[in-house]
Amino acid sequence: MPAIPDNGVFATTHWSVVLTAGDGASPAAEAALERLCRTYWFPLYAHLRRRGRGPDDAAELTQELFARLLRRDAFRTVGPEKGRFRTFLLTAADHLLADQHAMDTALKRGGGTRPVELDALVAEDRYALEPVSSDTPGRDFDRRWALVLLDQAFARLAEEQAARDDSAGFAHLKAFLAADAEPGDYVRIGAALGVAPNTVAKRVERLRERYRELVLAEAMHTVGAPAEAEAELRSLFT
Amino acid sequence: MMTAPTATVCPRCRQAVSADRLGGLCPQCLSRTLLRALLAGGGGQDGAAGPRLGDYELGEELGRGAMGAVYRARHVTLGQVVALKVVLAGEFAGEAERRRFLAEAGQAARLDHPNLVRVLNYGEAEGRQFYAMELVEGPTLAEALRAGGPGRFTMHERASLLGQVARALQHAHERGVLHRDLKPGNILLD
Numbered sequence: 546m547p548a549i550p551d552n553g554v555f556a557t558t559h560w561s562v563v564l565t566a567g568d569g570a571s572p573a574a575e576a577a578l579e580r581l582c583r584t585y586w587f588p589l590y591a592h593l594r595r596r597g598r599g600p601d602d603a604a605e606l607t608q609e610l611f612a613r614l615l616r617r618d619a620f621r622t623v624g625p626e627k628g629r630f631r632t633f634l635l636t637a638a639d640h641l642l643a644d645q646h647a648m649d650t651a652l653k654r655g656g657g658t659r660p661v662e663l664d665a666l667v668a669e670d671r672y673a674l675e676p677v678s679s680d681t682p683g684r685d686f687d688r689r690w691a692l693v694l695l696d697q698a699f700a701r702l703a704e705e706q707a708a709r710d711d712s713a714g715f716a717h718l719k720a721f722l723a724a725d726a727e728p729g730d731y732v733r734i735g736a737a738l739g740v741a742p743n744t745v746a747k748r749v750e751r752l753r754e755r756y757r758e759l760v761l762a763e764a765m766h767t768v769g770a771p772a773e774a775e776a777e778l779r780s781l782f783t
Numbered sequence: 784m785m786t787a788p789t790a791t792v793c794p795r796c797r798q799a800v801s802a803d804r805l806g807g808l809c810p811q812c813l814s815r816t817l818l819r820a821l822l823a824g825g826g827g828q829d830g831a832a833g834p835r836l837g838d839y840e841l842g843e844e845l846g847r848g849a850m851g852a853v854y855r856a857r858h859v860t861l862g863q864v865v866a867l868k869v870v871l872a873g874e875f876a877g878e879a880e881r882r883r884f885l886a887e888a889g890q891a892a893r894l895d896h897p898n899l900v901r902v903l904n905y906g907e908a909e910g911r912q913f914y915a916m917e918l919v920e921g922p923t924l925a926e927a928l929r930a931g932g933p934g935r936f937t938m939h940e941r942a943s944l945l946g947q948v949a950r951a952l953q954h955a956h957e958r959g960v961l962h963r964d965l966k967p968g969n970i971l972l973d
Binding site for chain 2: 770
């Protein structure tokens with residue numbers, strides 16, 4: 546069975562589509578870039594907060610950076626890294642922070658730029674909720690990035706289970722994505738679902754494998770080559 | 784309309800977690816389990832497959848150059864294991880360069896000589912250009928020399944190697960193909 550089944554989860558690698566387009570725009574590259582920006586704005590917002598920006602400034606600067614990306618200005622200043630979207634975004638953010646004039650302009654313009662819809666209020670709540678870390682800003686950014694990957698893949702997994710009409714099973718089994726079973730767990734859940742304990746064990750195994758595949762598929766969208774996805778995950782989660 | 788996230792605590796590691804995200808699962812514990820699965824499975828063991836590019840399932844990276852990377856790969860329907868050279872994203876400046884790469888791969892695919900690594904397939908998938916070559920497991924001449932020192936080959940073996948390389952180049956030249964990067968690192972021993 547292929548690690549990434551051909552079910553639309555992994556149709557293209559978004560970042561490689563963007564990189565291939567380079568300075569020139571193409572509808573596919575625009576769509577891919579917008580999707581990436583929409584998905585990965587929170588790590589960037591949190592990074593800017595971590596670098597000392599207030600909630601409003603961080604939201605405005607995040608928007609400014611995405612505006613630059615979508616206008617492809619950032620590709621001229623950073624140069625398309627032959628690497629990962631994560632690295633590219635962080636470099637582009639640091640360039641923006643170093644460019645006082647661009648920052649002043651972005652902040653003066655206020656709410657004038659809305660390239661990607663984001664809810665700054667929810668972002669701030671989410672930022673406040675996450676544990677304070679003693680990591681470096683770069684490592685902190687990576688940690689939040691990893692969380693987005695986990696989140697996206699989990700949402701996809703939940704959708705798949707719902708589409709298979711197995712939300713009830715998923716509600717029981719999802720805990721084992723994050724923890725090993727304790728003695729008696731599979732017996733108890735098997736009784737609740739009306740299946741044998743070893744069937745529960747097999748379903749947990751399949752669920753874990755599918756989740757791994759989905760996280761890998763999500764990571765693929767952010768790297769320049771599909772084969773780099775696993776290395777990306779290892780570097781994020783190690 | 785989005786609502787503000789609500790907090791809860793992971794029963795295992797006692798970290799604060801959001802009840803609204805990841806189905807209330809703890810990201811730390813989830814990451815740990817995932818990493819274990821990655822290290823155990825890693826797209827290699829348990830018959831699990833790796834990432835895909837077109838009809839190829841990619842395995843370990845065998846090497847990397849300025850323009851692209853070479854992976855051990857398996858054709859998913861034929862089962863043929865190959866060395867797949869994949870051009871890095873955004874490597875080509877324009878359409879002309881992309882076409883030239885594919886034309887060169889096509890020319891190389893027409894070469895057929897016992898001392899040349901055969902090009903088995905070439906094309907594009909997901910916007911990436913690639914070509915599949917016969918997988919030669921042996922070390923490169925450079926590696927063999929590094930491992931064994933100058934005395935690694937007898938005079939007879941040296942002459943034999945040189946003869947094989949010369950015959951392979953002649954075959955390519957006669958068909959209008961120039962290697963342009965001949966060096967011990969590009970000579971494979973099997």
